[in-house]
Amino acid sequence: MKRWAICYVSSAAPLLTDKDVDEVLSWTQSWNLDHNLTGMLLYSDGNFFQVIEGETETVKGIFSNIYNDTRHRNLIKIFDKQIDKNSFEFYETNFISKRSKNLIHDDVPYLKCLETLDKSSQIVVRNILSAFLSDKF
Numbered sequence: 722m723k724r725w726a727i728c729y730v731s732s733a734a735p736l737l738t739d740k741d742v743d744e745v746l747s748w749t750q751s752w753n754l755d756h757n758l759t760g761m762l763l764y765s766d767g768n769f770f771q772v773i774e775g776e777t778e779t780v781k782g783i784f785s786n787i788y789n790d791t792r793h794r795n796l797i798k799i800f801d802k803q804i805d806k807n808s809f810e811f812y813e814t815n816f817i818s819k820r821s822k823n824l825i826h827d828d829v830p831y832l833k834c835l836e837t838l839d840k841s842s843q844i845v846v847r848n849i850l851s852a853f854l855s856d857k858f
């Protein structure tokens with residue numbers, strides 16, 4: 722079975738409330754778990770960062786929903802590619818962080834996930850995440 726991974730950053734829609742963000746996170750967690758998708762969805766100060774991985778058609782199908790979702794915009798893809806295995810597969814569900822600035826330092830399992838990505842993706846994701854979680858983003 723071919724597997725696929727997509728990673729992007731986006732800006733939350735201007736009027737999105739904390740409750741709306743929580744709804745996105747909890748919907749995503751349960752849908753992705755039911756459909757064997759792994760990865761992570763982070764929200765920090767008005768921006769989303771997501772990695773989704775799984776069976777190719779499932780990933781591409783859900784991404785077209787995500788892309789057209791009016792709860793965010795200015796979506797910029799970081800990668801969109803075939804993968805050999807799921808980098809984040811040892812997460813039982815999506816790893817989700819709400820408004821956490823200390824994620825990179827605090828979450829050791831998350832760092833282990835990064836190590837399993839191929840080298841070029843690892844560098845890209847690390848750089849984006851440190852920008853994402855710093856005040857400067």
Ligand SMILES: Cc1cc2nc3c(=O)[nH]c(=O)nc-3n(C[C@H](O)[C@H](O)[C@H](O)COP(=O)(O)O)c2cc1C
Pocket residue numbers: 731745748749752753762769771773783786787788790792793
């Ligand atoms: C930033 C963001 C990330 C999302 N990620 C996922 C996801 O990984 N899985 C998912 O099922 N829905 C995700 N959604 C929700 C989908 O965009 C969409 O609402 C969902 O597929 C239900 O679509 P439907 O209302 O057309 O059935 C995300 C939404 C946003 C705003």
